[in-house]
Amino acid sequence: MHFRPVTTRTTRQVKKGSSHEVAPFDIRLIYRKAFDLGLGGPVDTASALSLGLGATLSSPFFAGSVPALVPFGAALAGSTHLARRILNPWKRHFHLNSSIDVRSSPAPVHGTSGLMVGYATDTGEPIIIDDDNLFRHVWIVGQSGVGKTVAGSLMMFQQIQRGGGVLFVDGKLDEDNILTLYQFCKWAGRAHEFFVLNPGNPALSNTYNPILEGDPDEVAARLLSLIPSTESSAGADYYKQSSNQALVTIISACQKTGLAYNFYDLAVLLNNARALEELQATLVNRFPRSDEARNLRLFLDNYRHPSNDPKNPLRGQIDVKKMKDVLGGMVGRLFTFGTNQFGEVMNTYKPDVRLYEAIKGNKIVYVALPTMGKDVAASNFGKMVLGDFRTAVSWLQANRADRPKIPYMCFFDEAGSYVNESWARIFEQARSAGIFLCPAVQTESNFKAISEDFAEMVTGNTTTKLFFRIGSQTTAESAADLIGKHLTVRRSMTASDSASKSQDALRAAPGATTGDSSGESYAEREEEVHRVTPDQLKALDKGEGVMLYEGKHVYNLRIPLVSITPEMKQKIGPIRINKPRFYKREGFNYSDPDKLDRFLSTTHSNSGDGNGHATA
Incomplete structure (x- = not known):
């Protein structure tokens, strides 16, 4: 190494x-x-x-x-x-060259455990952040290809080496990053703790079902994160709240039956009358007095044709068109995750990756988001992972014994492409769960595009800020303001010389006057200037960064590149996905063609007794 x-x-x-x-x-x-x-x-x-x-x-x-x-x-x-x-x-x-010649502050005093972020260019000292300050989070800003991922890899390698856990959410899907992280784990003897979530390549991915665990409100909240904010639109908020009611009710009913479910199953249940009638019949027969059965009957009653209309041949049956009008947007999002490559990864009843268990057990999880080829779906997948992560944080807060003994690292590369406003709250809560966050973006606009308040909350809740070469003038000025100013003395010296000569032209007698003078002045004045100017931040070398620590300490750093020797790479070989063995669990399994045929209108008539019991 x-x-x-x-x-x-x-x-x-x-x-x-x-x-x-x-x-x-x-x-x-x-x-x-x-x-x-x-x-x-x-x-x-x-x-x-x-x-x-x-x-x-x-x-x-x-x-x-x-x-x-x-x-x-x-x-x-x-x-x-x-x-x-x-x-x-x-x-x-x-030599650790510096392109800006900024004098670093004295190296921070650290405890027995922490992570090194780089070497000071002027002293060569390693700059280490101890665990207590890691809990206050790290924010990385810089152009693509100048050292953000290298800095993250350095910290992740140390984290893996000391037995800690890592969640790496990669917003640009670089398979070299997957291989590098796998090699780190293999080198440290932890390949059995390495998992990959890669919907862009299911053959190189573990399985994952983020809606299988949690109470109905938590699962519904994860799914609702796929819908944009509706606070400014009363009409859009109505449909969002209706989707929330439908999800909570149906998920409660599914969990009561004891059967597992996935995205495809929920898409069918929100879009098919026969499937809903069968679910209701199961609950009424097995748990007739349960809250879940009662709530499902009340919910479905809102979508039934009036039973007292003798002229309507569909009286008492579920109005599927009305359900589609209200819940169609959510059904489409669920269907995306239940089919094609996303379905191969997420349509499972026994997922390889359970995020709560992964954090609890200090596992290493890599999440690949194919944002270029599947922009909307990849962004929604990232939101689902973050929703699952929020639930895991809340569970760890409630269960002190499950909190990781070594701070769990979460590195979010290109975070602006998949986070939402609710993510900012994690910065305030993660410390109490034994987790520290490390988001990396190219400009502050990546967060301001979500909202000004969101960007302010992220900036205010990160004690350590690491700046690489910045390509935006606005971001460079904001970073320079964050780093701060100091007093300098500006000295000036002026010198003047003058000469004069005069003669009266009207007098015949010769006569003239001459004169000369000279003077010097020296002045000093104090003024505030940036400790690191915006122009300096825009001119940093590749692999060179400026770190602001605890709001007052500034370090000009060189970030070391961690690499595996060619001999070790050859010995490690290609990536091998770790497939843990879990018990078999029965689910609704609506993706089974034989079972799905029972709910298709082209094979059976849509009939029912009007009281929630299917007659087909």
């Missing part, structure tokens, strides 16, 4: 290695530098003269007349400077 500073490489070096590797130093650069040194200037001249003088005085001719240390000292003084010039490429390759 290697820690190497991220540096700029030549085109030849990039071709030889992958985008995540740093080429070793080429010793031939020193040889070329010696021939292309180009000596000149007073310092180089003095060094050459000193070296020549030392060589001359070492001659036997001067033996006895010159102390022995004089030629040695002269040669040493001259050769030191020249050697520094020749070896400068070697120094620049390994």
Whole structure:
């Protein structure tokens, strides 16, 4: 395992290695530098003269007349400077260079456990955040490809190495990230604790059902997160609240039966009269006096044709068209997760990944969001994961014994593409559950697009802020304001000279007057300037960052790149998905074609007795 500073490489070096590797130093650069040194200037001249003088005085001719240390000292003084010039490429390759020359604060005092985020460029000291301050969360901002994911990988590697858990939600679906995280786990002997949720490639994914566990209100809240905010529209809010009532009622009924359900099952139940009639008949027969049976009957009664209309052949039956008008939007979202590639991952009654159990057991979970190819579906999937995560946080708050002993790390890369307003509350609650958050975005607009209040809450609830090269002027100015200002003394000196000459042209006698004057002034004034200017933040090198810690400490950092040796990579091999064995659980299984045929209108007439009992 290697820690190497991220540096700029030549085109030849990039071709030889992958985008995540740093080429070793080429010793031939020193040889070329010696021939292309180009000596000149007073310092180089003095060094050459000193070296020549030392060589001359070492001659036997001067033996006895010159102390022995004089030629040695002269040669040493001259050769030191020249050697520094020749070896400068070697120094620049390994030295922690800074593009902004900002002096770092003293390294923070840390306890026995924490995570290193980088090395201070001026002192070379490792900057470590202890666990207590990790709980106050970390916010990372920077352009794509300048070090955000590298910084996250560094912290995740240390987290895996010390036995902690990781939730990595990747908003850009980079399969190299999956492989890297798997290699970290394999290297640390924790491959059996590594899980992948990848709806873009079900063959490289574990199964996951985020609506299977939790009480009906919690499950409904996760599903309602798929619907945009409706606070500003009374009409839209009516449909959202109607969807909430339907979900809570039907999920309660499903859980009462003891049968497992998935997205496809809920989509069928919200869209098919026969399936609802069968569910009601099951509850009435098995649990006639239960709250779930009573609530389901009352709910379905709102969607039935009037039973006292003798002219209506559908009297007493469920009006499917009315249900579709009210619940059609939710049905469409559920159907997306129940079919195709999403269905292969999420249509399960025995999921490999249970997020609460994963956090409790310090597991490593990678969540891939195919935001480019499936923008809407991937964003909704991310919201479902975050909804499940919120439930897990609430359960951990209530069960102290289940909280992870090592702080659980949640790294949200490109977070602006899938979070919503409710996510900001997690920052206030996660600490008490033993979890710390690390969102990474490219600009502050990624969060402001959700709402100004949301962006303010995220900024205000992150004690550690790590800035890489920023491409937006507005974000750079905001970051510079957050880092703060300090007093500096501006000195100025002015000098003036004047001369004058005059002569009376009307007088015959010659006469003239001359005068001259000169003056100097010196002034000092104090003024506030940014500790790190917006222009400096926009000019940071790749792998270089500025960290604001606890609102007052500033560090100019170089982030080391963690890499596995080629020999170890070959030994680890390709990714192997860990498939735990769970007991078999019976579910509604509406995706079974034979079972689904019973509910299709093309195979049976839609009949019922009007009291909730199916007659087909």
